Amino acid sequence: xxELAEDxxxxxxxxxxxxxxxxxxxxxxxxxxxxxxxDAISSAASSTTTIKPDAKRNAFTEMMRPKPKPSISxxxxxxxxxxxxxxxxxxxxxxxxxxIDHPERFPAQVxxxxxxTVLIKDAFPKATIHLLLLPRSPAHYLLHPHTAFADPAFxxxxxxxxxEAAKLAAAELARQLGSFSATSRARSEAMDRGVSYDQLPPxxxxxxxxxxxxxxxxxxxxxxxxxxxxxxxxxxxxxxKHYNSFNTPFFVPLADYPLAEDDVRRExxxxxxxxxxxxxxxxxxxEFGSQFKALKSxxxxxxxxxxxx
Amino acid sequence: xxELAEDxxxxxxxxxxxxxxxxxxxxxxxxxxxxxxxDAISSAASSTTTIKPDAKRNAFTEMMRPKPKPSISxxxxxxxxxxxxxxxxxxxxxxxxxxIDHPERFPAQVxxxxxxTVLIKDAFPKATIHLLLLPRSPAHYLLHPHTAFADPAFxxxxxxxxxEAAKLAAAELARQLGSFSATSRARSEAMDRGVSYDQLPPxxxxxxxxxxxxxxxxxxxxxxxxxxxxxxxxxxxxxxKHYNSFNTPFFVPLADYPLAEDDVRRExxxxxxxxxxxxxxxxxxxEFGSQFKALKSxxxxxxxxxxxx
DNA sequence: TATTCCGATAGTGAC
DNA sequence: GTCACTATCGGAATGAG
Numbered sequence: 001x002x003e004l005a006e007d008x009x010x011x012x013x014x015x016x017x018x019x020x021x022x023x024x025x026x027x028x029x030x031x032x033x034x035x036x037x038x039d040a041i042s043s044a045a046s047s048t049t050t051i052k053p054d055a056k057r058n059a060f061t062e063m064m065r066p067k068p069k070p071s072i073s074x075x076x077x078x079x080x081x082x083x084x085x086x087x088x089x090x091x092x093x094x095x096x097x098x099x100i101d102h103p104e105r106f107p108a109q110v111x112x113x114x115x116x117t118v119l120i121k122d123a124f125p126k127a128t129i130h131l132l133l134l135p136r137s138p139a140h141y142l143l144h145p146h147t148a149f150a151d152p153a154f155x156x157x158x159x160x161x162x163x164e165a166a167k168l169a170a171a172e173l174a175r176q177l178g179s180f181s182a183t184s185r186a187r188s189e190a191m192d193r194g195v196s197y198d199q200l201p202p203x204x205x206x207x208x209x210x211x212x213x214x215x216x217x218x219x220x221x222x223x224x225x226x227x228x229x230x231x232x233x234x235x236x237x238x239x240x241k242h243y244n245s246f247n248t249p250f251f252v253p254l255a256d257y258p259l260a261e262d263d264v265r266r267e268x269x270x271x272x273x274x275x276x277x278x279x280x281x282x283x284x285x286x287e288f289g290s291q292f293k294a295l296k297s298x299x300x301x302x303x304x305x306x307x308x309x
Numbered sequence: 310x311x312e313l314a315e316d317x318x319x320x321x322x323x324x325x326x327x328x329x330x331x332x333x334x335x336x337x338x339x340x341x342x343x344x345x346x347x348d349a350i351s352s353a354a355s356s357t358t359t360i361k362p363d364a365k366r367n368a369f370t371e372m373m374r375p376k377p378k379p380s381i382s383x384x385x386x387x388x389x390x391x392x393x394x395x396x397x398x399x400x401x402x403x404x405x406x407x408x409i410d411h412p413e414r415f416p417a418q419v420x421x422x423x424x425x426t427v428l429i430k431d432a433f434p435k436a437t438i439h440l441l442l443l444p445r446s447p448a449h450y451l452l453h454p455h456t457a458f459a460d461p462a463f464x465x466x467x468x469x470x471x472x473e474a475a476k477l478a479a480a481e482l483a484r485q486l487g488s489f490s491a492t493s494r495a496r497s498e499a500m501d502r503g504v505s506y507d508q509l510p511p512x513x514x515x516x517x518x519x520x521x522x523x524x525x526x527x528x529x530x531x532x533x534x535x536x537x538x539x540x541x542x543x544x545x546x547x548x549x550k551h552y553n554s555f556n557t558p559f560f561v562p563l564a565d566y567p568l569a570e571d572d573v574r575r576e577x578x579x580x581x582x583x584x585x586x587x588x589x590x591x592x593x594x595x596e597f598g599s600q601f602k603a604l605k606s607x608x609x610x611x612x613x614x615x616x617x618x
Numbered sequence: 619t620a621t622t623c624c625g626a627t628a629g630t631g632a633c
Numbered sequence: 634g635t636c637a638c639t640a641t642c643g644g645a646a647t648g649a650g
Contacts, residue, residue: 090620092620092621093620095620096620123620123621124620124621215619216619217619218619218620219619219620219621220619220620238621241619242619244619245619250619271619272619275619
């Protein structure tokens with residue numbers, strides 16, 4: 001995944017053309033957006049969409065220092081010698097850099113920005129909640145995830161940022177689905193009955209339904225960590241590889257890094273095979289072979305049951 | 310090929326329901342037919358659409374004696390012991406029997422009927438002219454063509470009938486395309502100038518553009534000989550197998566019968582491979598691989614050049 | 619494994 | 634190899650001045 005934003009055409013325009021773009025930061029107008037279900041994330045997190053001036057960790061601050069200047073258009077970055085040879089072919093492959101360099105330009109997409117990362121809504125979400133966590137470090141963001149996460153400091157930073165992202169995602173899941181959840185309803189009904197807080201039933205822990213990880217063979221050039229709800233219910237989920245990229249070992253949880261040198265998930269042949277595997281329901285294990293449509297309608301049923309838990 | 314008629318639904322109805330069908334023989338109303346380009350064939354041949362009372366050849370007359378009674382619905386015929394086990398599965402596979410048994414019911418489709426054959430327009434023509442010649446002998450019409458044409462008397466009869474069919478087909482081609490033909494135009498212009506008949510240029514011989522043969526693996530149960538113009542220009546030509554079934558050795562000219570025992574065209578594997586072969590233009594030999602659409606548009610160009618000859 | 623468009627390929631159902 | 638429908642699979646373009 002890690003897709004182009006819906007207003008992709010704007011990305012390639014020269015800086016001057018951006019004057020017409022709304023740049024207001026703290027209101028969330030969702031301009032002409034087809035999605036309206038993410039309101040809670042947008043509004044809940046809008047106060048953090050600007051870059052935090054207070055960098056808490058000095059090691060990180062050093063590592064994450066901004067590039068010498070914002071890149072113009074899609075030329076390769078010159079700041080790192082080992083990246084000079086990495087030419088990003090095709091505009092779409094490098095499109096995520098716009099969010100990294102100019103998060104303030106995308107108030108409808110950007111949920112949170114820190115000196116280290118930008119958290120955006122995936123433009124083509126493959127589940128009820130689907131966010132992308134983008135590291136801002138030019139020294140890392142064009143590396144393959146396996147390589148980038150071999151750097152312990154970088155990995156530690158990404159884990160911390162991802163934990164925050166997962167919290168926001170879980171909160172949004174709760175906002176959207178809480179009214180359908182037996183567990184959550186039990187808690188809110190107890191609340192309505194005036195039960196004291198230390199006596200309340202725990203309510204549903206939606207963080208269990210959020211997964212954090214990367215694709216073994218990303219198509220987008222910039223490193224992006226998926227923060228995605230478990231359901232895989234989305235109109236944008238359109239074919240087998242969409243599904244299998246999140247539901248086979250092709251999806252590598254961030255928690256699994258750093259990968260061992262001999263980890264099978266590094267092997268291209270293995271990962272290509274994963275994408276072509278028969279479809280298996282993530283919830284009940286039922287096999288669908290190549291019958292994607294049948295899986296899709298089954299996922300609708302599972303979604304109802306899952307959100308009712 | 311050898312397809313169902315357009316008014317296929319009527320076929321499966323009981324005899325009583327056929328009362329509403331027009332049974333007039335010598336006018337050609339083309340009732341609700343989408344095709345209008347076959348008018349010449351219909352009108353030119355309408356005087357022969359009834360079964361000829363005068364059977365010219367006694368051997369044939371004996372061989373072709375009608376079945377004891379017209380079959381009802383699609384039950385297998387009981388008249389021949391060796392056919393008792395041949396159950397026709399699927400209504401469509403046996404649909405051609407209606408034309409054989411009741412040619413008078415299909416004035417819009419039947420071009421000619423004799424005691425030995427019925428000649429119909431293919432309901433899904435794969436070229437400008439596409440006719441089917443159906444033998445009426447129950448002793449032969451459910452046999453595989455290779456087997457049926459091993460009978461010399463049957464083969465001789467079919468060749469004679471096919472020659473007549475090809476004449477009609479060539480005449481219809483001339484009617485439809487003569488005005489586009491340089492050769493034909495030269496003749497008609499000479500005619501207009503009052504050139505005496507023995508001095509007229511010959512005009513185009515359209516019989517060279519008519520091919521007569523069968524498919525090695527027919528899908529329709531009843532033996533049918535294709536009488537088809539060379540162009541392969543038709544909206545009904547929709548995929549590779551349509552084309553290759555007429556433009557590889559899968560198409561066996563009637564002239565090639567009887568086949569030798571070891572003729573490779575008897576082999577199933579060989580013929581399946583023919584259907585999957587890369588597409589090759591029948592006129593210029595250009596190869597199109599699996600690009601059916603590209604072949605289709607190329608055939609449009611070839612059609613223009615071909616009819617201009 | 620970015621999407622989208624187009625087209626080729628494959629399975630089924632037809633009563 | 635009957636058709637017609639659906640769906641799966643597969644390649645190519647995607648920008649730009």
